[in-house]
Amino acid sequence: MPHLKNNNALFIVATPIGNLGDCSWRMVEVLKSVDLIACEDTRVTGKLLSHFEIKTRTISFHQHSNQSKTQELIDLLKSGSSIALVTDAGTPGISDPGGKLVEAAVKEGVNVIPIPGPSAIITALSASGFPTDRFSFLGFPPNKKGRLTYFKNLAKVNDTFAFYESTHRIEKTLEQVPQDRQMIVCRELTKMHEHIYRGTAKEILSQLARTSSKGEFVVVMAPRRK
Numbered sequence: 001m002p003h004l005k006n007n008n009a010l011f012i013v014a015t016p017i018g019n020l021g022d023c024s025w026r027m028v029e030v031l032k033s034v035d036l037i038a039c040e041d042t043r044v045t046g047k048l049l050s051h052f053e054i055k056t057r058t059i060s061f062h063q064h065s066n067q068s069k070t071q072e073l074i075d076l077l078k079s080g081s082s083i084a085l086v087t088d089a090g091t092p093g094i095s096d097p098g099g100k101l102v103e104a105a106v107k108e109g110v111n112v113i114p115i116p117g118p119s120a121i122i123t124a125l126s127a128s129g130f131p132t133d134r135f136s137f138l139g140f141p142p143n144k145k146g147r148l149t150y151f152k153n154l155a156k157v158n159d160t161f162a163f164y165e166s167t168h169r170i171e172k173t174l175e176q177v178p179q180d181r182q183m184i185v186c187r188e189l190t191k192m193h194e195h196i197y198r199g200t201a202k203e204i205l206s207q208l209a210r211t212s213s214k215g216e217f218v219v220v221m222a223p224r225r226k
Contacts, residue, residue, distance in 0.1 A: 010077055010105045011084040012098070014091040014117025018191035020051060022118050028052050030115050034082040038073060038101065044088045061085070063097040070104050077110045084115075091119045095139045095164060121162050124186045124218040127196060128160070131223060136161040141173060151176040154221070162220040170217050171208065174201045182222040188215040 011030050016022040031037060031054050038061040039045035045058060061069060077083055085092045085101055092098035105112050125132050138161055141150050154161070155178045165173050170185070177183070178201075185197045185204050195211065197204040 008077055008080055009082045009111040009113050010102065011082065011113050011115055012092050012102065013084045013086050013115040014119065015045075015048060015086050015089060017089040017118045017120050017123065017189055018194075020048070022190060023048075023052070024115075024117055027115055027117055028054070031056055031084055031086075034084045036073075036076065036081060037084045037086060038098075040087045040096070040098070045086055056084075061098065061101060065097070070101055073101060074104050074108055074110070077105060078108060089118075089120070091117065094119060094121065095137075118190070120164070120186075120189055120216070120218050123189050124184065124220050125160070125162060127186070128184050128220045128222075130160045130182075130184075130220065132160060134159045138163040140164045140166075141169070143169075147176075154178055155224075157221075158224050160220065160223050162218060165217045165219055167214050167217070170213055171205060173219070174205045174208075177201050177219070177221065178224075181224060184220050186218040186220070187212075189218065191215075 037058045042058045
């Protein structure tokens with residue numbers, strides 16, 4: 001494993017998607033050893049750091065961060081600092097703005113070191129029971145523009161596919177996805193109120209009506225029948 005005090009290195013650190021028991025020893029050691037932690041939300045990451053008594057300085061880096069913030073971090077890396085990039089939950093850069101920092105670091109010849117760990121997409125796929133030798137990850141559906149086209153194109157995807165959806169749009173989404181395919185909808189994975197709904201979109205809508213549609217969702221749909 002790379003030396004934890006590796007200077008001029010950007011560590012891509014996966015953090016728990018809900019359950020702190022999923023933290024790895026390596027994750028904790030890296031977050032303790034780097035010079036700076038770039039966080040999607042310093043308040044959210046602060047809770048994680050407090051739990052493990054990590055005192056490393058933090059700085060915000062999120063979807064609204066401008067190019068100057070990216071350049072500031074790149075300059076620190078090139079001057080010899082080590083930085084850990086984290087998101088609020090899961091693996092940075094996966095449907096996450098941290099990807100632009102990784103891209104800039106690669107272009108500047110900075111050493112990029114992944115620290116693997118939790119990912120909501122992989123967690124959901126592993127529990128789906130659907131073929132996963134090939135699958136597509138489709139991020140978040142568009143909020144407005146392009147939304148109808150997005151769902152129309154889903155019907156053309158032959159393999160297993162997965163995407164994220166928010167609390168506010170999950171019911172509408174289940175009305176728009178292909179109605180003839182088996183699927184799972186995962187809510188609050190690894191958290192206290194984790195639930196995995198299985199069936200067709202119509203069946204899952206009925207299940208949500210009897211339980212709760214609140215939380216963070218991952219949708220996984222089975223391959224199209226041949």
